[in-house]
Amino acid sequence: MRILVVEDDNRVAEALVGALRRNGYDVQRAANAAQALNAPPVDLVLLDLGLPDRDGIEVCRELRATGGVPVIAVTARGGEPDRVRGLRSGADDYVVKPFGTAELLARIEAVLRRSMNHPTHRDRPLALDGLEIDLAQRTVTLDGQPVPLTRKEYDILAVLARAGGAAVARDQILVEVWQTTYDGMSRTLDVHLATLRGKLGRTGSLVRTVRGFGYRLTIPDPTPPPPATGP
Ligand code: CA
Numbered sequence: 001m002r003i004l005v006v007e008d009d010n011r012v013a014e015a016l017v018g019a020l021r022r023n024g025y026d027v028q029r030a031a032n033a034a035q036a037l038n039a040p041p042v043d044l045v046l047l048d049l050g051l052p053d054r055d056g057i058e059v060c061r062e063l064r065a066t067g068g069v070p071v072i073a074v075t076a077r078g079g080e081p082d083r084v085r086g087l088r089s090g091a092d093d094y095v096v097k098p099f100g101t102a103e104l105l106a107r108i109e110a111v112l113r114r115s116m117n118h119p120t121h122r123d124r125p126l127a128l129d130g131l132e133i134d135l136a137q138r139t140v141t142l143d144g145q146p147v148p149l150t151r152k153e154y155d156i157l158a159v160l161a162r163a164g165g166a167a168v169a170r171d172q173i174l175v176e177v178w179q180t181t182y183d184g185m186s187r188t189l190d191v192h193l194a195t196l197r198g199k200l201g202r203t204g205s206l207v208r209t210v211r212g213f214g215y216r217l218t219i220p221d222p223t224p225p226p227p228a229t230g231p
Helices: 012-020 031-036 054-068 081-089 100-117 151-162 169-179 183-199 201-206
Strands: 002-006 026-031 045-048 073-074 093-096 126-128 131-134 139-142 208-210 214-215
Touching: 002 012, 002 031, 002 093, 012 026, 031 054, 045 100, 054 073, 073 100, 081 126, 081 169, 081 208, 093 100, 131 151, 151 169, 151 183, 151 214, 169 183, 169 214, 183 208, 201 208
Parallel strands: 002 026, 002 045, 045 073, 073 093
Antiparallel strands: 126 131, 131 139, 208 214
């Protein structure tokens, strides 16, 4: 797996590159936005949002728009504005400096796993116990019948489906569906979750609560591709 480390601080970059290489990743480094945007394709980008030549959030959006490569944003401090900045950047996940290597490696593994399960990689709708979620068509059917979801209910389900079975934080859902992390919206999320589960009927239980964190969709492991050899 190839990882691009975008970091202007040489000391931080060297430590990161060393740690990732020791864990088996093929690592390249970019010291600024220009180098990052001109780098050869990789499987994941670890992006410091505080870069000398351009706003890291713009760089993140550009990376996502051109290749759809998964991005983990790195923000400098742990305050609320930085967390929101990390989430708003459109990154798949974010870490706050200073972070431990074990935490970073776990997040990298989770993001890579999610990106492999991403519907664009699988190129077909998600089918779960009669429930079919087609992100390309924005349709949801249960036993072949359309499920009449509201826009917000669909958006929540889509966020969970795109996560490929990984748990999604409440804050992340609030940002993606309502563009806010305002605490007062938390109750609204609960209400939408309840109506969404109700409309999904027997498959409503596929939407699992991850206590103290958020929600996940129960997705079976992707079917392995058929053997490449012909008859
Ligand atoms: Ca920096």
